[in-house]
Amino acid sequence: MKIALVGYGKMGKEIEGIAISQGHNIVAKLEEKPTKENIKDAEVAIEFSTPNSAYENVKACIEIGIPVVCGTTAWLDKLEDIKKLCKKENGAFIYASNYSLGVNLFFEINKRVAEIMQKYPEYLIHMEEIHHTEKKDAPSGTAITLAEEIIPIYKFDGWKLSYKTENNKLGIEAKRVPNVPGTHKVSYDSEVDKIEIKHIAHSRKGFASGALIAAQWLIGKKGVFTMKDVLGFK
CATH class of the missing domain: 3.30.360.10 (Dihydrodipicolinate Reductase; domain 2)
Incomplete structure (x- = not known):
């Protein structure tokens, strides 16, 4: 996978380490809002930023046409807006409070x-x-x-x-x-x-590994999904 990390804090760094060990490529490490220029080489974005940034980050990814996996919490008052946007733009989006x-x-x-x-x-x-x-x-x-x-x-x-x-x-x-x-x-x-x-x-590795599984699953799909879809619980 060619992955854009949107948010490069502790979770972003954990995901980066596991992704590289699995042979994936990190093509962007963003602390700023995604744009067509800074995310253009990515097949999928994994968003772990802050509650104040998550909505705009996810919105930008969907509008650009990049599938996005989001694990940032405490912004869910705007989640329904993102779901509507994703359907309108025929995008691909997964949100989970925890990817482990x-x-x-x-x-x-x-x-x-x-x-x-x-x-x-x-x-x-x-x-x-x-x-x-x-x-x-x-x-x-x-x-x-x-x-x-x-x-x-x-x-x-x-x-x-x-x-x-x-x-x-x-x-x-x-x-x-x-x-x-x-x-x-x-x-x-x-x-x-x-x-x-x-x-x-025991560590953040479980969260990071799950986010990578979700990202790989999301590529090539259209719609709004959860980890129940990824793991086949539905």
Whole structure:
């Protein structure tokens, strides 16, 4: 693949290292907005920038005609606009809050466990996520994705940043600890016992590898996709 990295922070550098080791070519490393000139040699763009830049970066890639894989979180108030633009321009776009294979398997497990546990109201549900102190958004995009799978099953009114679930809102507790790539936990607690499912990331490699898998899958396709499409979960 000929890859443009849009955003060249820690994730961009991690993706670069794995991509080169797999024989791919990094043809652009952008800290600025993509243009026809600076992204012209790319077959696909992988966007990991900042919440303030992501929308304009993805929009530019779609308008230029470059398939784009986006992993930046905390800009999703504009995601529907991007989906409409992608369809209008006959483009190719994937967004995921987390590209790790393990996390996407965890999403599926989380949904199935919630379907089972919802039948037993004596178990109170709660979520917790832990990330490094440099993470800008809280709760994490991954935690929000987990919550969005649970909310319709439990008929919650939504989620809130809290150490407990109350007032029909799913509680998500967000902790920031140095040098933690990402931990997500969903707990079901009763008076007599506690059931937990947990995903612990050991490094950013899982996220980077998954983004490359998604990028390779996206080339040659048209439409708006998710990791469920890439991994065949639909």
